[in-house]
Amino acid sequence: MTSVAVVGASGYIGSELLRILVNHPKIDKIIALSRSLAGKKVSSYLTHLRGFLDVEFINTDLEKLDADFVYVAAPPGEWINSIPAVLDKGIRVVSMGGKFRIKDPLIDSKIYPGFDNTRLMDEVVYGLPELYREQISKARFIANPGCYTTSIILALAPLSSQSKILDLDKIVVSSVSGSSGAGAGPSRFLHHPEMSSNLRPYKVLEHRHTPEMEHILGREYKTNLNISFTPSVGNYSRGILSYVNLFTSHEFDLAQAFTEYHGGEFFIRFIGSDEKTTPNIKDVVNTNFCDLGAYYDGTRKRIFILSATDNLIKGGSGTAVQNMNLMLGFDESLGLESVGLSP
Ligand SMILES: NC(=O)c1ccc[n+]([C@@H]2O[C@H](COP(=O)([O-])OP(=O)(O)OC[C@H]3O[C@@H](n4cnc5c(N)ncnc54)[C@H](OP(=O)(O)O)[C@@H]3O)[C@@H](O)[C@H]2O)c1
Known part of the structure; x- marks a missing residue:
């Protein structure tokens, strides 16, 4: 049983993660976090997920989450302070935003000011599997690349x-x-x-x-x-x-x-x-x-x-699912094999 939580599930990247995860053969439980929509049924807002995700959005502290894996699809915020405790519980995390992508605390703070990056900078791995597959599969905390x-x-x-x-x-x-x-x-x-x-x-x-x-x-x-x-x-x-x-x-x-x-x-x-x-x-x-x-x-x-x-996919959620697959020991392409449209 593998459970995944998505912070920022009401946003475009978060909802795209939900769409991929509902069809992922190794994921049994999805927890959708939203501050603005807590208590509302996910499929009443993200109506394309009707019949696929019949849970409600919740709003909870990251440290209280009971999940195997967490995606943070939100801009830099208070959640950054909770990540060390989440990692210490054995939960692996992929952050979708720009913070932590440049492994230099000073440059990072200049581009994305406002939150302490020092505790996570040493262990963060840049999550582009085509370049860093080895490091990603051993990582606890990933900064997913920009689109x-x-x-x-x-x-x-x-x-x-x-x-x-x-x-x-x-x-x-x-x-x-x-x-x-x-x-x-x-x-x-x-x-x-x-x-x-x-x-x-x-x-x-x-x-x-x-x-x-x-x-x-x-x-x-x-x-x-x-x-x-x-x-x-x-x-x-x-x-x-x-x-x-x-x-x-x-x-x-x-x-x-x-x-x-x-x-x-x-x-x-x-x-x-x-x-x-x-x-x-x-x-x-x-x-x-x-x-x-x-x-x-x-x-x-x-x-x-x-x-x-x-x-939203190779530039965000799809690469993030590739990263999760590597980190949890699944086949890297699981959940991601859809082909494009024609015409
Ligand atoms: N859009 C893209 O093509 C793309 C591609 C690659 C990476 N990204 C990155 O992925 C992240 C999400 O992008 P997005 O386009 O999905 O943005 P979005 O549509 O604006 O969604 C972000 C969601 O995060 C939640 N949120 C905002 N501030 C938060 C906070 N401090 N703590 C917890 N939740 C918060 C909001 O939901 P609630 O208010 O309901 O909680 C919001 O719906 C960003 O960091 C972005 O840079 C985006």
Whole structure:
């Protein structure tokens, strides 16, 4: 009997975790936490879960939780102070937010100020299974990667063995995300009349995922990278498409670099280097896949990589379930094998 609690279950990532967990063959009990909806039936609010999750939202102290595993799908808050006691009870935890993703207490406090990170910094493991599978399977506390970061790290990590011939000082990336990336809270920026028929760039000079991707890729490349990142939000609900440009005058076999690095990864689909075939959002929405294509533009000495993910799944809840599967000794892809939609 394995029981899992989801903090922030009323939000987009929390509810997506519930949707995956109700079909997970090893999970017998799901506890859905919400401060605002405590006492309300989960399926009366998340109506797509009717007949699958007939429990009520509860609101309780994390330290009082009786569960084998906890997901925290909430922004930094008081819950951080409870995590050491939760871990001491033998409960493993995946945090979905940005705090703890950069394993440096000073940088972490600068980007995500306000809560003491010192007690957890030593043991936190960055939860991207394609890079850190070994460490994740032994970890008690995971910081799950950001949605943009996931799509960009998976696109750039395969070239780390070529670091000497790439211009790592000028990597230019833009991404377009569905509006679910901003969470369930309403805002003027994302209000339907503002977003309908629109494409909106935001945080064009500094987004807080940029230091995260530079930090993790810096470890892979064993040197500093300088990534100029521009996000935009599109007029659709879910999915991220990232456009990655980097420069080199040395042409090499991109397909070989990608298939060697990601070879054997079930959730990474390298679709090739022929410009007639490109990753796109529709193929990955509602799945845990990251589709990658990599192309060489000899005229401009440019490597161009496209990366497509579902921000709520591979960019969040799906990777988090991969992490849970590894931490609890289950098959890594359990609960995550759904394919995309067509048309
Ligand atoms: N959306 C994405 O694409 C995405 C992708 C990757 C990672 N993430 C990260 O995942 C986390 C959740 O994102 P989201 O998009 O699901 O946000 P969301 O839709 O705003 O949901 C967050 C939920 O957390 C609860 N909450 C807020 N403050 C809390 C606190 N101090 N303590 C306990 N619960 C609290 C709220 O529910 P109640 O008020 O009902 O308790 C809220 O519904 C964030 O850290 C986000 O950065 C999001």
